[in-house]
Amino acid sequence: MNQLRWSLFILVLLFLAAWAPAGVAQPVPTPLSEDREAVIRDLARAHQLSAAQVASVRAVFDASPYISTGNPTVTHHPMTPSACQEMLAAAAVSIADPAFELICGAPLMAPLYDPATETPAEAHACIDQLEFPNIPCAYPVVWVRANEAAALCEAVGKRLCDAHEWEGACAGALEPPDYTFDLASAASASEAVATRRFAHNRAVEGQKSWSYGPVRRNGVCAMGSTKTDGCNGGDWRGCGSNTYPAGSFPACHSPLGVYDLNGNAAEHMNLPLAPDQMASRGSTILGVTEMKGSWFIFDTYKAHEDWCRWRAPFWHGSRVLDPASHHNYHLSFRCCKSLGPSRLHRPKVGRLSQDFEIDSFRPVSRLVESRKGPARKISQ
Secondary structure, eight states, X not given: OHHHHHHHHHHHHHHHHHTOOTTSSOOOOOHHXXXXXXXXXXXXXXXXXXXXXXXXXXXXXXXXXXXXXXXXTTOOBSXXXXXXXXXXXXXXXXXXXXXXXXXXXXXXXXXXXXXXXXXXXXXXXXXXXXXXXXXXTOOOOBSOOHHHHHHHXXXXXXXXOBHHHHHHHHHTSXXXXXXXXXXXXXXXXXXXXXXXXXXXXXXXXXXXXXXXXXXXXXXXXXXXXXXXXXOOSSOTTTOOOOOOOXXXXXXXXXXXXOBOSSBSOEEEEEEOSSGGGOGGGTOSSOOEEEEESOOTTTTTOOOSOOOTTOOOOOTTOOBTTOTTOOOOTTEEEOEEEEOOSSOXXXXXXXXXXXXXXXXXXXXXXXXXXXXXXXXXXXXX
């Protein structure tokens, strides 16, 4: 009888534990939750976010089980953040530019302008110098949908970039928008994109260039990594985000001082199909998705074109604000910011310091290790 009573007592305890009110037990940290928390901490520190901004960023992260620097169980980065920091310091490379910060009113942004007719101080917009979270030597955030990218940009006081802004940042000159809104205006989104991209690409094909120069080259940008064995094209469980720390290839920058536009991770941009969808003109409804740039395997496998002003097909296309917009292991984004009539801003005291270091936590399993030692440094 005592044995039976004891068994019933244990069953009651297990039942009560299973139905305990939410919040009583703290969740056990996991490599993924630690990664996401580290991104938010680093972002808040590096860009001096307010409590309200941090809460908005966290809300976007919390609504997605995927936003991170990659699935830590299958991701293997070819370089550590500390190796990147040491390399940039040894080469005396500083990505942050105080003159840019004065113009843009925020650290690590570059003015968008046409050097043939304008000075940087005459820019009407700025673009992040690095992929989100826009911190030197931090891994880019991936597995983010286009609507989530737009929300994260808004949370930090910026906006998603229009396609022509990204193209200008890459090519070294911001040109007037050429979206040919009158072409295929009554067509479906996919038909309009196909018709307009054909016209656009044909018009600019003779001006091919890459962020680092007029000729495509290997070894200049973060494109020497590999896909996970067995990666089937976009599976969270089977495809690692094997990216490099942002800015770890110092020569991979455009004439306007924007880094990693080629390589590391492809990027969400807004492609407007009508004038009222242009983010650069204050649109809040936005247009359709376009993937820009290239990613971390392009030295060995060129999956598609990646010259600066090339416009991509309507791959996995949707409206930018569609909650089901595309995300995957090699797709990130960067933000833009419109400037008001007075384009010179006084930077906040305590902005990004030259010796800022990102959070030290990164799971050891995510680093590519040689058989003889720790994660190896990638030569440039």
